[in-house]
Every structure is written in C-alpha cells, then in structure tokens.
Amino acid sequence: MTTSKLTVTDDFPPVDYDTWRQQVESDLKGAPFDRKLVSHTYEGIDIQPVYSSKDQLDGTDPLGVPGAVPFTRGAHPMGPIMCGVDQRQEHTHPDLEAANQAILGDLEGGVTSLTLRLDKATRAGVSVEQAEDLAGVDGLMAYRVEDLDELLEKVHLELIEIGIDAGASYLPAAATLAALWNKRGVPGEAARASFGADPLATLAADGRLPMSMGQAYRQMAELVRWTKANYPKSTAICVNTAVYHNAGATAAQDIAFALATAVDYLRGLESEDVAIDDAVSQMLFRFSIGTHHFLAIAKLRAARSLWSRVLQACGAAPRGMRIHTRTSDRVMTQRDPYVNMLRNTVASFAGIVGGAEIVTSVPFDEASGLPNAFSRRIARNTVLILQEESHMHRVLDASGGSWFMDDLTTELCEKAWEIFQGIEKAGGMAAALQSGAIAEQIDAAYAPRAKDIAKRREGITGVSEFPNLTEEPVKHSPPDMDALLAGAKKRVAATAPTADAIDGDDRLAQCVAAAEQGATIAALAQRLGLQQESTDAKVIEPHAFAQPFEELRDASDAWMEKHGNRPRVFLANMGPVAHHTARATYAKNFFEAGGFEAVTNEGFADADAATAAFKESGANVAVICSSDKLYPDMVPPVAGGLKAAGAKTVVLAGHPGDNEAAWRQAGVDRFIFIKCDVLATLRELLREEEVLS
Incomplete structure (x- = not known):
C-alpha cells in the first residue's frame, strides 16, 4: 500500500490565461478567436470560452452572501435548505369538479401551494351573460x-398558499377568497394567499385595462392596507413579466420591465399614502424561465441585486426580492410534447439554483390542451426529484463562486439597468406601454431570435430538428363547454x-x-367601477418559438386528412452510402420539419435509376x-433527368x-444547406404544392 500523497499540481502545473490563449490561437491556425470560441447572447453579452480569477473585479466577492444586501446570492440566509422550495401548481380547468380532482391529486402528490387562474370573462370583470365567448376560456369558471x-x-386552506390570477378583478377576487376563508373558519393569521394585483400585466396582455390607472392604484392601495391588517402571511401585488417574456423579451428586458413595473406601483401606492415599506413587503415577483439555464440563473440573481439597488434609492428598508418562477410558455411545443419534460426540468432546475422561493413546473402537454393526470404527475415529480433525490435545495446559491456566473450576473445587471433607466426617462412603465415603446423594444429584441429559429441556428428538438411525422398525439378529453356554460349561467342567475x-x-x-351573500366576482368588479373607464395600450403578442414550424405541420396534417397522404419529397440519393448518407439525413430532417414525407432509398448508381x-x-x-x-459530374444529368421525369x-x-x-442551368431550382432559411424554403414549397394558400 502506497503512502505517497496524490498531488495533481505536480503533473498539471498552473497555466496563466495569456499562455493558454497563445496555445489556443496557435491551434486555431489563424481562425479568429472571437469568432470561433466566443458566443453571444441576445442581450449583447459576450460569453468567453473560459473564465478565471482575473474576471473577478477586486479579488473579493462583490456579490455578498445569501440573505444580505445586495441579495444577489439569495433573499434569505438559509434559503430553502430547511423546508425546500414551495412547489406551486397552476389550475385552469373550466369544469370545477374536474379541477377539484386535479387539485387534490396535486396536493396528495406533494404540491405545496396552488395558483387559480380565473377565466377571461372574470379577469375582464364581466359576467357570463355579458361575455359568453370568454366564459371558461383559459381559466376556471x-x-x-x-x-x-x-x-x-x-382542501385544508390553513395549510397551503393560494395564488389568484384574476386579471383586472384582483380586488373582488381577493374579497371572494376571504369570504371562503370566513366560511371555512380559517383565521386571518393562518390564511395565506398571493392576491396577484398586477394591472400593468393585464394592460400589456389584453391591450386594455377596464379602469383608469388612478382607479388601479386606488384598488391596489386598498388591497395592500387590507392585506397587511388582516392577512399578515399574504401578499397583495404580483409583478409578473410572463407577458413580456413570452413575446420574446430578453433576460435583460425581463428584469428591466419587472423593475419598472414595481417602481410604477410604488409611485402609485405612494400617491395613495401607502408607506413604501408596506408596499414593498406586499410584492411577489414572478419570472418565466426558459431552457438557457445559465442565463436564467443569472437573471434571478441580477433581478435581486437590482431590486436591492432600487429600494436603496427609494429609501426603503433592505429586503430580499421574493421570487416565483414558472416554466416559460414560449419554449413549450405542441409537437413531440414529451421533449417538454426536458425543457421543464431545465427550467425548474434553474429556478431552484437561481434562488426562487416558489417554483411552478408545467405539464408537458399544456401547449396542446388541458393537462391530463399523467402529465400533472410528471410535472410535480420533476420538482420533487430535483429536491428529494438531487437535493438541489440543500445548497445555498449553488452557482456562487463561479467566475462565469458572477460575470454573467454583473453583465446582465448593467444591461437591465440601462433599459430600466430608459423606461424611467420615458415616463415609467405605464407610459411606455401606452405609447407602444415596450412592444417596439420586444419586437426589436425578438427579430434576431426569429431569424435564428427560421434558420435553425436555434433548433427546437422534435419540431424544427428531429421531427417525427408518425408521432401519436397526446390524448385530451375536452370539456363539454356548452354544458359548463349552461351550468354557470344557472348558478349566476340564482344570485340576487x-x-x-x-x-x-x-x-x-x-x-x-x-361575496358571502353570493355576489359574483364580476358583479363586485362592476360595483367597484370596472368598465366605467379604461386604459389602452398596444397588445404584447406572444411568440411561441415552435409556432411557425408547427403551423406548417398543421397544414400538412390537414392536407393528409383531405387527400389521404402528405406532400412528398423524393430523395435522389446518389452514389455509395458513404457519399449520400449525411446529406440524405439532413434533407429528410429538413423537409419533415415542414410536414413533407421524405421518400428515401439506399442510393442510385446513375441518373436513369434515380429518374425511374x-x-x-x-x-x-x-x-x-x-x-x-x-456533385460536379452527377448533378447535371440527375437534375436534367428529374426535370424531364416531371419534377416541379x-x-x-x-x-x-x-x-x-451552372447547376441552375442544368435544372436545379433550389439549394438547401446549413444556415439557409429553412422556414422560408418550406413555406414556399408548401405553397407550390398548394398545401398553404
């Protein structure tokens, strides 16, 4: 048995950055270092191939410790170590009985809190009779x-927190939940809720807030004071940036819009004589998380840091930002939805590592319909496994000490602060929404990403990359909306x-x-003055990344249903397998992303065989x-033969x-290759096939 001590540094002596850089540039043989090894985010941040202590500004930790100003590394000293993160699941099923069964299943399966998203009619403050087309849409009836x-x-209401997504009806929805607490005998000190007042998010999503901003701030102030006085474990305000994120906002914009929204709310509440510390204590921030996990983690760290800076500037007491994360809608796909399990895992992981207190894991089939029991189980088990088996919550700020993550956090802070200052100079978030400036900023930020998606520089597995035309769709049981609407009308009609x-x-x-006497949320909203005035803005339209390609697949499905077959492409694989396999695989993948059936083969020795x-x-x-x-010898005869055989x-x-x-003259009409515009090519060919109009 040896007694010698293993010393890795003897075999691998330290190498400084300059020496490493010289060796890398030598290996690149003249290729530009920045072009080959430095990547770039949509925020304009350069990601270096390696980071070292030289990237730490002054040799100390500039980001502090968890639970202390600037809260970059966490809002609380112990984080979720003792109790884990709060796993909050969202419920939107319009059938109350079905929704109740789903809620009980989630709670029995380990979920610790709920989000109740009310339907579009209630969120707009209108009754079922006034807006039948909105009843049961995207929410609970x-x-x-x-x-x-x-x-x-x-459901034991004294044991769990209830988050309410009620749109413009946040005040009457909060009162209705309080009426339920009273009915169940839940004491105020035990009741927990996030009442979710967020009028600017409603304005951005709908393009219309059914009240003036003055009314909105008055209602928020009332809710803040009432919540503080009666429900000390609840919060009145939710700053939710999902509408901007799902429209294509960058991480820096996400942070900036959250800060600008929160500052607008602080000003509005101050005008209603709410003390700033009371207002701050009532805020929950909700961020959507995509699949770029390093950027997502840095986003949460940067958001906490900048919020601390805002509070300091406002003269408020130091307080960590309370964060709720949810898997982004924009990264979820309808096609090959099982890949969404991976996307959801990455997002949940990033939320926990980034220091979120509340994490919502999304069912993998949500993009295509109401989630079923299996997808809900997978969603909640994703977070449970991350906690109970991977012990993610047992490490405080797991990314802390990473030179890369610290640098990325600092860069995001700088980018987000610049955007935030621009919004403030323009008059604040409400003014920027009403002028259309926010929509313009997001559109400008999304444009390069849209190009990358179209060219598959940013691939979408199962949709633009590795599509499966024979996949079986997830089975959903859509509710009987006519019956549900009739039942809702009957219930509401019974109310005096x-x-x-x-x-x-x-x-x-x-x-x-x-509410205790049976008044509906919509009736209360209208008695509070909703719909008497309005605030208008340009709608922030969502952009699901997969949508352009999924629209092509939908058109192909419709064509097959009508004609019995999909539009087809024939792969003229020329020469031995070693010569055609790579491009045949590429072409098959390329065209199946647009819903074309690829007719493939083992290859042809000459043009006549391919033509036949x-x-x-x-x-x-x-x-x-x-x-x-x-290609030089084969393309002219093969292209000419295919044209002569009737190839359009x-x-x-x-x-x-x-x-x-020369090849165009021989009969070639199009060329496909890496970095070409895949989406435009597929659209044009589907139009030629009359699959698209």
Missing part, C-alpha cells in the same frame, strides 16, 4: 364563493342582483360581505443528395459555391 368552495373541497356602487373607506369589507424511382414516388419535389466530390422542383442538398449558375 369560478364566479362566486360557492364556486370556490366547490373547487377547493377537501345588486347594482349599488360600493364606495367609502371600507370597500373591501363591503365586498367580502357581498422518382416516377414511382408520387412526389413533385426531388432532392439530390450526395457528396461534394460526386429540383433541390440540391449542399451549398453550390461557384457552381450555382
């Missing part, structure tokens, strides 16, 4: 305290109508009393696939270089 009671049957306006200094107490097979394929499009070595379009897989003119 819970209109009265009795409905909430049915929805939350067998009240038209008196609610006014005075105790409006929330009046709302709670009215094409005639039997039933395709109008032919793709020549082989190697650069064989002949495509060559590979960049033509100097041969483009």
Whole structure:
C-alpha cells in the first residue's frame, strides 16, 4: 500500500490565461478567436470560452452572501435548505369538479401551494351573460364563493398558499377568497394567499385595462392596507413579466420591465399614502424561465441585486426580492410534447439554483390542451426529484463562486439597468406601454431570435430538428363547454342582483360581505367601477418559438386528412452510402420539419435509376443528395433527368459555391444547406404544392 500523497499540481502545473490563449490561437491556425470560441447572447453579452480569477473585479466577492444586501446570492440566509422550495401548481380547468380532482391529486402528490387562474370573462370583470365567448376560456369558471368552495373541497386552506390570477378583478377576487376563508373558519393569521394585483400585466396582455390607472392604484392601495391588517402571511401585488417574456423579451428586458413595473406601483401606492415599506413587503415577483439555464440563473440573481439597488434609492428598508418562477410558455411545443419534460426540468432546475422561493413546473402537454393526470404527475415529480433525490435545495446559491456566473450576473445587471433607466426617462412603465415603446423594444429584441429559429441556428428538438411525422398525439378529453356554460349561467342567475356602487373607506369589507351573500366576482368588479373607464395600450403578442414550424405541420396534417397522404419529397440519393448518407439525413430532417414525407432509398448508381424511382414516388419535389466530390459530374444529368421525369422542383442538398449558375442551368431550382432559411424554403414549397394558400 502506497503512502505517497496524490498531488495533481505536480503533473498539471498552473497555466496563466495569456499562455493558454497563445496555445489556443496557435491551434486555431489563424481562425479568429472571437469568432470561433466566443458566443453571444441576445442581450449583447459576450460569453468567453473560459473564465478565471482575473474576471473577478477586486479579488473579493462583490456579490455578498445569501440573505444580505445586495441579495444577489439569495433573499434569505438559509434559503430553502430547511423546508425546500414551495412547489406551486397552476389550475385552469373550466369544469370545477374536474379541477377539484386535479387539485387534490396535486396536493396528495406533494404540491405545496396552488395558483387559480380565473377565466377571461372574470379577469375582464364581466359576467357570463355579458361575455359568453370568454366564459371558461383559459381559466376556471369560478364566479362566486360557492364556486370556490366547490373547487377547493377537501382542501385544508390553513395549510397551503393560494395564488389568484384574476386579471383586472384582483380586488373582488381577493374579497371572494376571504369570504371562503370566513366560511371555512380559517383565521386571518393562518390564511395565506398571493392576491396577484398586477394591472400593468393585464394592460400589456389584453391591450386594455377596464379602469383608469388612478382607479388601479386606488384598488391596489386598498388591497395592500387590507392585506397587511388582516392577512399578515399574504401578499397583495404580483409583478409578473410572463407577458413580456413570452413575446420574446430578453433576460435583460425581463428584469428591466419587472423593475419598472414595481417602481410604477410604488409611485402609485405612494400617491395613495401607502408607506413604501408596506408596499414593498406586499410584492411577489414572478419570472418565466426558459431552457438557457445559465442565463436564467443569472437573471434571478441580477433581478435581486437590482431590486436591492432600487429600494436603496427609494429609501426603503433592505429586503430580499421574493421570487416565483414558472416554466416559460414560449419554449413549450405542441409537437413531440414529451421533449417538454426536458425543457421543464431545465427550467425548474434553474429556478431552484437561481434562488426562487416558489417554483411552478408545467405539464408537458399544456401547449396542446388541458393537462391530463399523467402529465400533472410528471410535472410535480420533476420538482420533487430535483429536491428529494438531487437535493438541489440543500445548497445555498449553488452557482456562487463561479467566475462565469458572477460575470454573467454583473453583465446582465448593467444591461437591465440601462433599459430600466430608459423606461424611467420615458415616463415609467405605464407610459411606455401606452405609447407602444415596450412592444417596439420586444419586437426589436425578438427579430434576431426569429431569424435564428427560421434558420435553425436555434433548433427546437422534435419540431424544427428531429421531427417525427408518425408521432401519436397526446390524448385530451375536452370539456363539454356548452354544458359548463349552461351550468354557470344557472348558478349566476340564482344570485340576487345588486347594482349599488360600493364606495367609502371600507370597500373591501363591503365586498367580502357581498361575496358571502353570493355576489359574483364580476358583479363586485362592476360595483367597484370596472368598465366605467379604461386604459389602452398596444397588445404584447406572444411568440411561441415552435409556432411557425408547427403551423406548417398543421397544414400538412390537414392536407393528409383531405387527400389521404402528405406532400412528398423524393430523395435522389446518389452514389455509395458513404457519399449520400449525411446529406440524405439532413434533407429528410429538413423537409419533415415542414410536414413533407421524405421518400428515401439506399442510393442510385446513375441518373436513369434515380429518374425511374422518382416516377414511382408520387412526389413533385426531388432532392439530390450526395457528396461534394460526386456533385460536379452527377448533378447535371440527375437534375436534367428529374426535370424531364416531371419534377416541379429540383433541390440540391449542399451549398453550390461557384457552381450555382451552372447547376441552375442544368435544372436545379433550389439549394438547401446549413444556415439557409429553412422556414422560408418550406413555406414556399408548401405553397407550390398548394398545401398553404
């Protein structure tokens, strides 16, 4: 047995950055270092291939420690070490009985809190009778305290926190939940809720807030004071940036919009005589998390740091930012939805490592319909496994000490602060939304990403990359909306109508009393003055990354249903397998992303054999696939033969270089290659096939 001590440094002596850089540049043989090894984010941040202590500004830790100013490394000294993160699941099923079963299943399976998203009618403050087309859309058909009671049957309300997404109806929705607490005998000191007042998010998503900003701030102030006085474990305000994120905002914009929104709320509440520390204590921040996990972790760290800076500038007491993360809608796909499990895992991981207190894990089939029991189980188990098996919550600020993460956090802080200052100079978040400036900023930021998606520089697995045309769709059981609407109308009709306006200094107490008597949320909203005035802005439209390609697949499905087959492309694989396999695989993947069925083969020795097979394929499009070595001699006869055999379009897989003119003259119509515009090519070919109009 040896007694010698292993010393790695003896075999691997330290190398300084300059020496490493010289060796790398030598290995690159003249290729530019920055072009080959430095990547770039959509925020304009350069990601270096390696980081070292030289990237730490002064040899100390500039980001502090968890639970201390500037809270970059965490809002609390112990974080989630003792109790884990709060796993909050979202519920939107319009059938109250089905939603109740899903809620009970989640709670029994380990979920620790709930988000209840009310339907579009309630979020707009209108009744079922006034807006039948909005009833049950994108949310729960819970209109009265009795409905909430049915929805939350067998749920111990004193043990879990309830988040409410009620849009513009945040005040009457909060009163209705309070009425349920009273009915169940839940004491105020035990009740926990996030009432979710966020009028600017509603304005951005809908393009219309059914009240003036002055009314919105008055209601927020009432909610803050009432919550502080009666429900010390609850929060009144939720700054939710999902609408901006899902429209294509960068991480820096996400942070800046959150800060600008929160500052607008602080100003509005100050105008209503709410103390700044009271306002700050009532805020929950909700961020959407995508699949770029390092950037997502840095986003949460930077957001906490900058919020601390804002509070210091406002003269508020130091307080860590309370963060709720949710998997981004923009990264979820309808096609090959099982890949969403991976996306959701990455997002949940980033939320926990980034220091979120609340994490929402999204069912993998949510983009295609109401989640089923299996997808809900997978969603909640994702977070449970990250905690109970991977012990992610047992490490405080797991990314702390990484020179890369610290540098990325600092860079994001600088970018976000610059955007935030621009919004402030323009008059604040509300003014920027109403002028359309926010929409313009997001559109400008999303444009380069949209190009990268179209060219597959940013691939979407299962959609633009590795599509599966034979996949079986996830089975959903859509609710009977006609029956649900009839039932909702009957329930609401049984409520005694009240038209008196609610006014005075105790409006929330009046709302709670009215809710206990059966008043609907919409009725309370209108008695509070909703719909009497409005604030308008340009709608912030969502952009699901997969949507452009999924629209092509939808068109292909419709064509197959009508004609019995998909549009086809014939792969003219020329020469031995070693010569055509790479490009045949590329071409098959390329065209299946647009819903084309690729008719493939083992390869052909000459043009005549390829032409004969094409005639039997039933395709109008032919793709020549082989190697650069064989192309010069093979392309002219093969392209000419395919054209003569009736091919409407002949495509060559590979960049033509100097041969483009000659090969076009020989019969080649298009060229496909890495970095070409895949989306535009597929759209044009589908139009030629009359699959797209």
